[in-house]
Amino acid sequence: MSSDDFKNKAFETRAVHAGSVTEDNTGAVTTPIYPSSTYTVAYPGDESGYVYSRSDNPTRAALERALATIESAECGLAFASGLAATATVMNLLGPGDHVVANSDLYGGIHRQFENVIRKRGIDFSYVDGRDAQNFEKATNDNTKLYWLESPSNPLLHLTDIEAVSRIAKKHDIRTVVDNTFATPYLQQPLALGADICLHSASKYLGGHCDIIGGALMTNDKATGEELKYHQNASGCMLGPFESWLVLRGIKTLAVRMEKHSSNALAVVEYLKTESIVSRILFPGIDGAPLPNRMKTAGGMVSFDIDADAETVSKFAQSTKVFILAESLGGVESLLNHPARMTHASIPEEIRLKNGITDGLVRLSVGIESSKDQIDDLKAAFAAIK
Numbered sequence: 001m002s003s004d005d006f007k008n009k010a011f012e013t014r015a016v017h018a019g020s021v022t023e024d025n026t027g028a029v030t031t032p033i034y035p036s037s038t039y040t041v042a043y044p045g046d047e048s049g050y051v052y053s054r055s056d057n058p059t060r061a062a063l064e065r066a067l068a069t070i071e072s073a074e075c076g077l078a079f080a081s082g083l084a085a086t087a088t089v090m091n092l093l094g095p096g097d098h099v100v101a102n103s104d105l106y107g108g109i110h111r112q113f114e115n116v117i118r119k120r121g122i123d124f125s126y127v128d129g130r131d132a133q134n135f136e137k138a139t140n141d142n143t144k145l146y147w148l149e150s151p152s153n154p155l156l157h158l159t160d161i162e163a164v165s166r167i168a169k170k171h172d173i174r175t176v177v178d179n180t181f182a183t184p185y186l187q188q189p190l191a192l193g194a195d196i197c198l199h200s201a202s203k204y205l206g207g208h209c210d211i212i213g214g215a216l217m218t219n220d221k222a223t224g225e226e227l228k229y230h231q232n233a234s235g236c237m238l239g240p241f242e243s244w245l246v247l248r249g250i251k252t253l254a255v256r257m258e259k260h261s262s263n264a265l266a267v268v269e270y271l272k273t274e275s276i277v278s279r280i281l282f283p284g285i286d287g288a289p290l291p292n293r294m295k296t297a298g299g300m301v302s303f304d305i306d307a308d309a310e311t312v313s314k315f316a317q318s319t320k321v322f323i324l325a326e327s328l329g330g331v332e333s334l335l336n337h338p339a340r341m342t343h344a345s346i347p348e349e350i351r352l353k354n355g356i357t358d359g360l361v362r363l364s365v366g367i368e369s370s371k372d373q374i375d376d377l378k379a380a381f382a383a384i385k
Ligand SMILES: *Cc1c(COP(=O)(O)O)cnc(C)c1O
Pocket: 081, 082, 083, 084, 106, 108, 109, 149, 153, 178, 180, 181, 199, 200, 201, 202, 203, 212, 213, 214
């Protein structure tokens, strides 16, 4: 059965079947890992099938079909990391071009924009993405790209993707949405008008904290071809083994996201009872409806502890179910102290201005028992009281 047969099926069904090919020689149900770097061709110059694995690999091709299917996109591409996917989007730009991005971005993306891409003569402006109009206000004649993360990292702010995409179209600007936190199960940026959707597959798509990978999806054929050209020209594609792991992860994405979401809601309810917690950041916590037709608020929760950095550090070292580690989106719960970990690469002044305080803690709520997660947090709070 080809992945086309599943096009009109529900997300859960597509996620399980998308991209997979039954192997002809054995009838194996799961897509094999093809490590071969090169392929025999029928005659010199024959490019009708696979030629060389940087350009195309059967395991990666299966994943790329799956990536397209889950974001309801025409084209999906798999990269060595989320940052490799980011760099590939930046290859669409040239000297003099200008990008407007929301200000609380994943730290590594902010570093790439400021320390790598800026050197090529590309300019960046950062705005508070909670108001879509801010993108338009920062637009100038050279603006070529709107870049947004929603929910954002680590403050979980939401941007109205539909509104930003509408403004972008008016000015002939492309919109890129980093959909890593929401995943295509909860939110579909391309259906809301975005041109390119990006994922760090290292997070929820892989889902088990055991791979580094990235993805781009688009519905525009020309953009897809352009991105594929750069994927091959700069050689930043995902390897076959990692492709297989992401393909496997995607099959359980729907059930994992349901459990991540319900566990996160329970953690938020518990945090509301802790008086030392001065602020909880969670989509929809202020009672506002979730924009972007988001199914649920997802599995990420951030909060401020009303204490100095040393005390927060002690709290962070006290949990056991929540493992003190960077990253997110795996089945295991993780705890991160952004000021000293994921966002340490952002200059302090900018970090504080953007609301990433010394007391901020970010949780990636895993799929363990909700009671064990909450008991773990209770014990850690007790340790600092
Ligand atoms: C982790 C992450 C990235 C970067 O992805 P890597 O796979 O680590 O290169 C980009 N965006 C967001 C929102 C992330 O969480």
